[in-house]
Amino acid sequence: MRNLFRGDRGKEVLDVQTRLRGQSFELGREGVDGFFGPSTELAVRSFQQQRGLLVDGLVGANTWRELVEAGYTLGDRLLYLREPPFRGDDVLALQVELNLMGFNAGAERGVHDDDVERAVLDFQGNAGLPVDGIVGESTIVKFAALRKAETGREGKKIPERDGGYVQARSLTGQTVVVDPGHGGPDAGRVSTGGLAEKDFTLALGLRLAQLLRAEGCRVRLTRERDEAVPLYARASVANDARADYFVSLHANANEAPVAHGAACYYFQRSHYYSEHGRLLAEYMGARLERTGAACLGSFGRNYGVLRETRAIAVQVEPLFLSNPAEERLASRPDHVETLAKALVGGLSDYLARARLKDGPT
Numbered sequence: 499m500r501n502l503f504r505g506d507r508g509k510e511v512l513d514v515q516t517r518l519r520g521q522s523f524e525l526g527r528e529g530v531d532g533f534f535g536p537s538t539e540l541a542v543r544s545f546q547q548q549r550g551l552l553v554d555g556l557v558g559a560n561t562w563r564e565l566v567e568a569g570y571t572l573g574d575r576l577l578y579l580r581e582p583p584f585r586g587d588d589v590l591a592l593q594v595e596l597n598l599m600g601f602n603a604g605a606e607r608g609v610h611d612d613d614v615e616r617a618v619l620d621f622q623g624n625a626g627l628p629v630d631g632i633v634g635e636s637t638i639v640k641f642a643a644l645r646k647a648e649t650g651r652e653g654k655k656i657p658e659r660d661g662g663y664v665q666a667r668s669l670t671g672q673t674v675v676v677d678p679g680h681g682g683p684d685a686g687r688v689s690t691g692g693l694a695e696k697d698f699t700l701a702l703g704l705r706l707a708q709l710l711r712a713e714g715c716r717v718r719l720t721r722e723r724d725e726a727v728p729l730y731a732r733a734s735v736a737n738d739a740r741a742d743y744f745v746s747l748h749a750n751a752n753e754a755p756v757a758h759g760a761a762c763y764y765f766q767r768s769h770y771y772s773e774h775g776r777l778l779a780e781y782m783g784a785r786l787e788r789t790g791a792a793c794l795g796s797f798g799r800n801y802g803v804l805r806e807t808r809a810i811a812v813q814v815e816p817l818f819l820s821n822p823a824e825e826r827l828a829s830r831p832d833h834v835e836t837l838a839k840a841l842v843g844g845l846s847d848y849l850a851r852a853r854l855k856d857g858p859t
């Protein structure tokens with residue numbers, strides 16, 4: 499689907515509006531009229547805000563996927579383990595139910611993976627239901643019956659996406675997947691000087707991979723050349739490799755050329771966030787700051803690559819391609835080297851410090 503934005507008209511806009519209204523977003527006087535006017539843009543922005551997406555008021559692939567997933571309510575369809583997995587708010591609701599009752603359905607990502615399957619089987623066995631892994635009416639009815647005893651999720655432990663498990667305190671032996679953003683026809687942001695985000699992320703990713711290997715990490719890249727890699731394929735590289743860490747590389751951009759600095763992101767979706775992702779993002783941000791960059795902070799986001807990967811995942815935007823000074827830095831190999839070293843340092847700090855807190859003794 500092409501990007502939709504203000505001024506667009508047609509069936510696709512009608513579809514977006516219908517979905518927004520289904521989610522109870524206000525569409526103003528015009529209602530569902532197939533025209534992407536100010537009210538529709540406002541509704542898109544509210545939806546993006548609520549769902550932890552980038553709030554830009556346009557409907558691109560991420561927002562569209564989220565609109566589709568938001569439309570599913572638990573019970574709308576049978577849920578079970580399959581490839582590709584079911585994704586949506588119904589799966590999210592299923593995970594919340596199971597986690598509330600103490601069946602570990604994993605990180606609340608809204609993806610029906612084997613963690614969810616295991617929890618469903620466990621629940622069905624305990625509830626005296628046929629143990630078939632299929633979430634249909636009988637299983638959902640059982641949830642409702644058992645839920646009455648529940649008082650809410652306050653004080654309940656939300657499972658960490660990596661189970662909070664700690665194995666190592668050094669880089670040696672860690673499996674890291676490095677994901678240079680964009681590629682092929684998707685150039686990402688292009689600076690006024692003509693530097694494409696896809697080229698910057700590839701240069702940084704290749705160097706980062708080399709440095710991590712030198713530290714004894716097992717490293718895989720989602721791409722090693724200028725080629726298109728779909729979102730789910732990027733996540734599959736990490737999930738298939740059973741990666742411990744996933745580092746997605748991008749560059750920032752803003753209409754205001756003065757905007758500058760480094761930002762790091764971790765997975766967050768409504769009340770759920772990845773505690774270890776947040777810590778890793780903070781350590782990486784701190785190291786980037788030591789290279790002289792302004793650190794804008796670390797932010798929880800429901801970005802596709804963060805959500806689809808089971809590893810502890812961060813997205814790093816070390817600079818703004820729209821800032822003239824940072825654009826110049828981005829094209830300098832010595833600066834790319836500095837940034838790559840900072841990211842290795844961030845991961846190393848995380849392993850050495852953050853993981854001590856809940857590590858096995």
Ligand SMILES: [Zn+2]
Nearest residue numbers: 679686748749
């Ligand atoms: Zn990007």
